[in-house]
Amino acid sequence: MRFRTYDNLRTFSVVARHGSFSAAAETLHLTKGAISHQMRQLEAELGFVVFRRLPRGVALTPAGQELLATSLSAFEIIEQQIDEQRRSATRTLTIGVTTYFASRWLSPRLMDFMRLHPDVRLRIQPMIDLLDLKGEGVDLAVRWGNGNWNDVAIEPLFACPAWPCGDKNALHLVQEYGIEEAFEHLTLLRDRQDSNAWSHWYQAANLPYKQRADTLIIPDPNVRAQAVIDGQGIALNDTLVSPEIKAGLLHRLSDIELSDYGYFLAYPAGASANPDIGIFANWLHGIG
Numbered sequence: 001m002r003f004r005t006y007d008n009l010r011t012f013s014v015v016a017r018h019g020s021f022s023a024a025a026e027t028l029h030l031t032k033g034a035i036s037h038q039m040r041q042l043e044a045e046l047g048f049v050v051f052r053r054l055p056r057g058v059a060l061t062p063a064g065q066e067l068l069a070t071s072l073s074a075f076e077i078i079e080q081q082i083d084e085q086r087r088s089a090t091r092t093l094t095i096g097v098t099t100y101f102a103s104r105w106l107s108p109r110l111m112d113f114m115r116l117h118p119d120v121r122l123r124i125q126p127m128i129d130l131l132d133l134k135g136e137g138v139d140l141a142v143r144w145g146n147g148n149w150n151d152v153a154i155e156p157l158f159a160c161p162a163w164p165c166g167d168k169n170a171l172h173l174v175q176e177y178g179i180e181e182a183f184e185h186l187t188l189l190r191d192r193q194d195s196n197a198w199s200h201w202y203q204a205a206n207l208p209y210k211q212r213a214d215t216l217i218i219p220d221p222n223v224r225a226q227a228v229i230d231g232q233g234i235a236l237n238d239t240l241v242s243p244e245i246k247a248g249l250l251h252r253l254s255d256i257e258l259s260d261y262g263y264f265l266a267y268p269a270g271a272s273a274n275p276d277i278g279i280f281a282n283w284l285h286g287i288g
Contacts, residue, residue, distance in 0.1 A: 015039065095124050096125050099126045099222050117276075146262075147262075155267075157285070162201070166234040170251070188234060190215055201256065225237060
């Protein structure tokens with residue numbers, strides 16, 4: 001005989017979660033009597049008991065526990081399918097990037113993507129901290145670094161080595177005293193407290209690195225570049241600051257670079273099955 005009272009399964013899951021007919025009734029805006037009737041109806045159709053009635057509340061029987069696990073799994077699959085259908089209907093793809101990368105590299109190329117894929121709706125979401133991608137609703141992000149992250153799935157996009165740069169005064173200090181002594185008198189600018197980029201550069205340069213109190217944390221790369229121009233310190237930058245280098249606003253302070261640094265595609269855990277993610281990623285790889 002076919003099972004018919006699927007509505008009662010949802011009520012059953014709510015009762016099981018609360019362990020009480022009264023609490024479930026309050027959640028579902030029904031009477032306790034209505035909840036009790038639905039559960040008797042469910043058990044009658046199932047042919048087995050799912051709850052043990054206790055002096056205070058109810059407890060699942062072994063059969064009830066198995067049914068709950070199965071029904072919750074089925075409800076989750078249904079909800080995921082509904083979510084995917086909604087996303088497919090809107091066809092909006094959210095890309096997380098820093099304003100630095102967006103303005104200096106991505107933005108000038110976006111019209112080409114839109115001409116090639118007019119059916120894909122893009123949402124470029126500027127982000128300073130590209131860590132909580134799933135919480136921000138990001139489908140795909142572009143991160144800078146050496147790719148040593150364990151919170152996301154990554155793919156190399158293109159290499160973009162990092163090297164120290166400063167203003168004209170920083171350059172004069174390096175030329176006069178040498179890089180090791182000059183850097184001791186210059187504030188190191190970094191993107192976050194736990195960043196290892198500077199220690200990696202010192203290692204590549206075969207220079208001793210020690211923890212310093214005179215570091216300045218500036219998460220936004222564009223603001224950090226401007227701080228270097230304003231003489232606030234020195235930072236690790238890449239070829240995306242070429243306009244400022246050519247204009248004489250920034251100066252490369254060393255030929256030593258972090259050759260394994262660059263830009264990576266980052267996919268958040270449990271990434272959506274949105275097929276447009278692959279379309280955009282393939283396009284980026286084609287122009288990277």
